[in-house]
Amino acid sequence: MALAGQVGNAYWPDCSPAREEYVTNFRSLIAAMPMTKQGARAKHLGIPLSSLSNYWTGRRVPSEATLHAIYGAVRGSASGVPVRLDQLERLRKSAARRKVNLVASPQxxxxxxxxxxxxxxxxxxxxxxxxxxxxxxxxxxxxxxxxxxxxxxxxxxxxxxxxxxxxxxxxxxxxxxxxxxxxxxxxxxxxxxxxxxxxxxxxxxxxxxxxxxxxxxxxxxxxxxxxxxxxxxxxxxxxxxxx
Structure with missing residues (x-):
């Protein structure tokens, strides 16, 4: 997991195009924070590092309430926010439509x-x-x-x-x-x-x-x-x- 130190840029392999677009904008939001390490960012945002790691790669998409809380915390720490909340929420909804594939296992x-x-x-x-x-x-x-x-x-x-x-x-x-x-x-x-x-x-x-x-x-x-x-x-x- 690269996020303990430097931040990896790979998407979760199962990401859809819509989810990748959302993640790109989410990363821009997080990158606006003055902290450079994900551990410090997660602590400031009040979420587990594992959650931020999953959101960063696109393995998971936060709920609407969580995204709003993250956005508010970033605005409070950053000098400028590169993406609007309504735009990010629209992308989040599209990304979240892709539900888990329950039959991915051949068993x-x-x-x-x-x-x-x-x-x-x-x-x-x-x-x-x-x-x-x-x-x-x-x-x-x-x-x-x-x-x-x-x-x-x-x-x-x-x-x-x-x-x-x-x-x-x-x-x-x-x-x-x-x-x-x-x-x-x-x-x-x-x-x-x-x-x-x-x-x-x-x-x-x-x-x-x-x-x-x-x-x-x-x-x-x-x-x-x-x-x-x-x-x-x-x-x-x-x-x-x-x-």
Whole structure:
């Protein structure tokens, strides 16, 4: 990974032309910062270095809220910004339309899993289907009173004290103890309250989850209108090539 020191310029091999165009403009935005090292940039932006690395290569596209937060942080540190936010958001939407290719693996089990995902997403929603990042306040209060709310509170408390190990530990424990619906609720609360980096850590806290568990969580997120987060979970579960 070149981003620990000097910044690599290669695109993620699976980038579409639309995503490459977005990444080019995103890199221009980040390059306007006075810091030259990605570690310092990520710290100033308040996101994990791994997230900035993924955004820089085009492996992942940030959510709208995350992009707005990054743009605001860059404007606060740079003498000038080379790209408008509305232009960058338009490009981001085009780049994000390219969803993860679930049948990229030649294994028949992966093909069958993709077919199940297609059928299940179109099936009647579970109770979590009513949950979204913009859900009504009374629904948010319901989640805040249960395990999801306790998890969100613990993550925010750990972050406020700079306890990064604590954040990771809480996310790992939550991935084992919470149901998919509770993880969905907690993630939706974090993204809705503009704590997207914590939402990302929470969803990736169970990287070792099995294939079926990954599919179920992704479906739950999709039904909650958290499509970017569902893609995040699926991408993390895909076999990584090279590097």
């Amino acid at each position: 028949n089990s992966d093909i069958r899993a993709a077919e199940r995902l297609s059928h299940l997403v179109s099936a009647p929603s579970s109770p979590c289907g009513a949950v979204s990042a913009q859900r009504p306040a009374h629904d948010r209060r319901n989640s805040q009173n249960g395990k999801a709310g306790e998890t969100v509170g613990a993550l925010l408390a750990a972050q406020s004290t700079g306890d990064r190990r604590g954040v990771i530990g809480i996310a790992w424990s939550a991935s084992k103890a919470l149901t998919d619906e509770e993880l969905c609720d907690a993630a939706a609360d974090l993204y809705a309250s503009e704590h997207s980096s914590l939402g990302e850590v929470l969803l990736l806290g169970g990287r070792e989850r099995g294939h079926e568990d990954t599919m179920r969580l992704a479906i739950t997120l999709l039904r909650a209108d958290l499509s970017d987060q569902a893609e995040l979970v699926l991408r993390a579960a895909l076999p990584q090539g090279g590097n």
